[in-house]
Each structure stands twice: as structure tokens, then as C-alpha cells.
Amino acid sequence: MQLYHGMLGCYGKREWWPADSAFEIAVGAVLTQNTNWTNVEKAIANLRQAKALSLEVLSVMPLASLVELIRPSGYYNIKAKRLSNLCRFLSDLGGLEVLAAMSIASARSALLSVNGVGPETADDILLYALDRPVFVIDTYTRRLLSRHALAKGDEAYDELRLGFEAVLPADTELFKQYHALIVEHAKQACRKKPVCEACGLQQTCLKKMI
DNA sequence: TACCAGGAGAAAA
């Protein structure tokens, strides 16, 4: 919690994952895979303008049409398949609401069964779209842990996730903030001061050197 | 010009 409070004091409360609906968050979770968020925003704007930002539309949209709409997000061919897979899965299931009614373990397992939904994407959806207390592990988190000698950084995803969840209270808002702060820290930390007020490290905690 | 970004899955070793 020391790291968390340090980053919170430095950057303040983050309003992360801007979206108008839980479904939009799920769409963004796929589109943001290894991609800058500004590119994802362009793709989401295209979907919105085409009135395609709904499960009903996306679950039946031809891949060729989807490819054109999400092109700005990069990896458009493979992401169109992944997004289509997720939407058809959700449609067959009965919607996000059904997923939300399941236990965390069941919902997570179900999401991971979708080709194109890996652990981080599944946990993004669980935490930010469904408000479930699941800690999201991303590249930044691994670098932060590694930099602070709290982990090697190449541990299995679930090993790190369970590690966070074991020492933190199962608080959805805390998990949302923590992950958002880690990302903010990676983007902005230490640019103006020799020692980062958030993590206590020297200038080297910029970018890859978190 | 080169590098990086809010990963995942397939292929190769």
C-alpha cells in the first residue's frame, strides 16, 4: 500500500477507462491490446459513428466491415476476429449481465475460453466493466515490481495477480485506482524531479526503467 | 528514422 499511497499523493485520483457503457469497456479492452489508447479512441469513435457500438450490431457484423471501422487501432485483422469472437460469445451467453451474475472465477474462466481474450483483457473486463475485485497485471505492473525488487517480472500472470489480491483488501475501487496509477506513473513519473515522489526511485523510473 | 503503445495466440525450438 506504500507504493499506492505514494502514487496517489503524486498523481491524485485517476478517472480511468473513459466509456459510456460496460460494453464499450469490453470493446476497448480488446482494441487496446498492445496499442496506444489514442488509436483505440479513433476506432471506438468510428464504431459509434457507424452506430455499431452495441452487442446486437457487433455480434453479427461481417469481419470486413469491422476491419474498416477499427483500422486506426492497429492489428485490425486479428482484432476484428477477436472482437467478433467476444461479441458472439456474449450474445450466445445472453449479454454482459449474465456474466456479471456469475462468480468471479466462473466469469473469468468463461472469458478466457474466448479466442483473443487473454488474462489481462479478461481482467480488464471483470474489473472495469463488471466492477469485480480482480487485480489487472500489465507490462507496467511487471516493470514496477521488478524495479522495486518485489518480483522478477517474468512470473506467470496469475502468480502476480494473486500476489496483489492476497495483500490488498478486495476493494474494486482500490484495484481500479491502483492499476490506473501504475499506468499514469509509467507515463508521467519523474519527468521533472530527480527523485520520484511516488515511488522514491531516481530518474531511472521513467518508462522502461520503472 | 526509429521506437513505442493499456497483449494474445500460433509457430518454432
Place this chain on the structure above:
DNA sequence: TTTTCTCATGGT
């Protein structure tokens, strides 16, 4: 089982 490769746009 573990490592490497592929997917791609847009901003800095």
C-alpha cells in the same frame, strides 16, 4: 514446456 514471431496504426 519455453521462447520467438506475428499482427499494424499513429504519435513522438
